[in-house]
Amino acid sequence: MEFNNNKSIFLQIADNITEKVVNGTFPPGEKIPSVRELAADLGVNPNTIMRTYNELQAMKIIDNKRGIGFFVNPDARETILEQKKSEFFDHVLPQFLHQAKLVGISIPELKKHIDKLN
Amino acid sequence: MEFNNNKSIFLQIADNITEKVVNGTFPPGEKIPSVRELAADLGVNPNTIMRTYNELQAMKIIDNKRGIGFFVNPDARETILEQKKSEFFDHVLPQFLHQAKLVGISIPELKKHIDKLN
Amino acid sequence: MEFNNNKSIFLQIADNITEKVVNGTFPPGEKIPSVRELAADLGVNPNTIMRTYNELQAMKIIDNKRGIGFFVNPDARETILEQKKSEFFDHVLPQFLHQAKLVGISIPELKKHIDKLN
């Protein structure tokens, strides 16, 4: 895994895990790698992984079983998609239209470009 | 003006100014507020405004007349639009479609939402 | 039995057993489940049960007959009640009233709530 300098490592790892949850690499209920294991795997300090896992736990994407490890929350996939959906409609879409307008692209033009890219 | 904690203040102010240039609030050739004035206005440290102005100057959006102030570059509007346009098509649009897809929104649905917001 | 993540599992199991002793589910002198049996029952590591039993033994709530198993101490009920009583009056009650006060609940209100829950 390669890291981008614009975003903190622990968040990039979190994104990577949520992606794996969404695409089924980490199925609901499954154990995810231990803190130390993943740290060694990614060549990163265990504290950084710990921070990632704390974040994901706060988002109810993973759960902790004491002394055993972290597990994908059964509802993780729904939680993630719902969260992304609301973000899309609340922020991404309006801001996208704002930018299109600023740049002087009309709605019909915009639709054409969308079709072209699909 | 309210600031978003996710982006540095000097960039948010820069965005605000470029937008005013594009929509005509700051016409080409016109003097823009002095560093100290704008700082007081926004309740922000003058250094922050200075950084904004330096950034805008590097982008050839404003020019500095020593001892007098900063002025909107005659070609600022074109410069900004060109830059924003290429950014829009190169990054914003593709990434927007990627997100829509991820969230499970079909193209027809997407178009409906776009119409609804206009 | 469901476990709370705020408290160590072996203590939660110990609480569960003392409660069963007090309410008569485990009468004095009776044999309690073997370590392996209870471990399987609760889906927990046998070491964890062992630790629970050690703890209870130290509190003189259960006794070990080597090679046979663990048995409820004849005086277990009294031991537990005495211990819980002093803890209740020394710590639980005062701290409970402190919290109620902090949250802004008056004594009469508090009594009403107590009645309501009974």
Add this chain to the structure above:
Amino acid sequence: MEFNNNKSIFLQIADNITEKVVNGTFPPGEKIPSVRELAADLGVNPNTIMRTYNELQAMKIIDNKRGIGFFVNPDARETILEQKKSEFFDHVLPQFLHQAKLVGISIPELKKHIDKLN
């Protein structure tokens, strides 16, 4: 400030701050000590304070102004009291009554003890 070994330091510091918010030592909108400052004050590592502040920010008790510091959220007091109230009714009170019952204290007796301590 002295630390108790039963609870993590960063949470004890967080409790200390919420207490100061509730009792008015840190009024709404006021700046709280900088990370380094408080760390030096308490003889604790800055990372530990950072963690405390992250926690409090997630609870909407403090806000961050970029490059300036952390400030008490205007609604912090209400947020804290509300949170404590719901915890009291959802967990503390029921569990308190459960313990009283287990120990064999009747409701009238309980009320007497409450009166005595006030």
Add this chain to the structure above:
DNA sequence: GTGGTCTAGACCACC
């Protein structure tokens, strides 16, 4: 073995 906390020290962007 697992997570959880803490320290010491470094480096960075931003105000």
Add this chain to the structure above:
DNA sequence: GTGGTCTAGACCACA
């Protein structure tokens, strides 16, 4: 000056 992130390394309780 402010917060924010990361590393290296240590120690602990718990399963």
